[in-house]
Amino acid sequence: MPRNRGPLREQSFLIFSIVGGMLIGILAVLVLPALFGNGREVKPGLLLVVVVVTLVVAAFAVLLRQIIGKRLVGDRIEAALREHDGKWRHGRITVGYGQLSFQPYLWQVRIPSGTPVELEVSELGEDTGQRPPLRKIWSMNPQLHIVQVVTNRGLWELAGLPSQIEELRTRLSEPEATAHR
Structure with missing residues (x-):
């Protein structure tokens, strides 16, 4: 957490x-x-x-x-991530200054699966309060907020609880906040 x-x-x-x-x-x-x-x-x-x-x-x-x-989960952040208009994948994010590593879960059950996605983040969009559509209620918490993430691999979307998004924003922008991780 x-x-x-x-x-x-x-x-x-x-x-x-x-x-x-x-x-x-x-x-x-x-x-x-x-x-x-x-x-x-x-x-x-x-x-x-x-x-x-x-x-x-x-x-x-x-x-x-x-x-x-x-x-x-430890000190990592749990969220869902997808390429713009792609399929949502749930997992945990390890954050460093200007970069993040997304480790997908197997069947949304907190079992790490596959290779981590390494992204260099140039911009984390504003939290506009956009939520997942109702048709996704079986696989996504309707309280999640969706923000856009501009990376070295193009535009991605991240869905997380508001407190998690703020934590992610803080860790991405402050080198001293992530130096000990």
């Missing part, structure tokens, strides 16, 4: 996705059999216990994700 950790509201989509998915799954397992057939009734007390247990498990999952994610 970046050293200036992003605010909790930037993580809200992820947290609500985890909790919502777990609740929907558990409720489906309990409610659907009662609605369609086998004659058993779902008791409200049992339903309440299942919801509470699900919320506790979800809270533990979010905490575990934060701990494991910090160990896997």
Whole structure:
């Protein structure tokens, strides 16, 4: 994670996705059999216990994700990158003064895969608040902001949380901020 950790509201989509998915799954397992057939009734007390247990498990999952994610990513920045109008690839970015190295992930699961993409950055565009289209909601967090990156290999686009983009901007422009990495 970046050293200036992003605010909790930037993580809200992820947290609500985890909790919502777990609740929907558990409720489906309990409610659907009662609605369609086998004659058993779902008791409200049992339903309440299942919801509470699900919320506790979800809270533990979010905490575990934060701990494991910090160990896997370290001081690198997680983002999505693509050549202009190409296919988005998720990965982690190691930043130096005026350059970045993008290590793609395998299936968006934080497993480094393939060779890193080395780019010399001449300009990082302004954060205009542009977001991924809704049709990408299954593969991209809708809270990401898209900025343009002018490099030695042409125009690229980078999608990251606002705090990550600011961290990237700082590291790209300050030689002393990246000298110890």
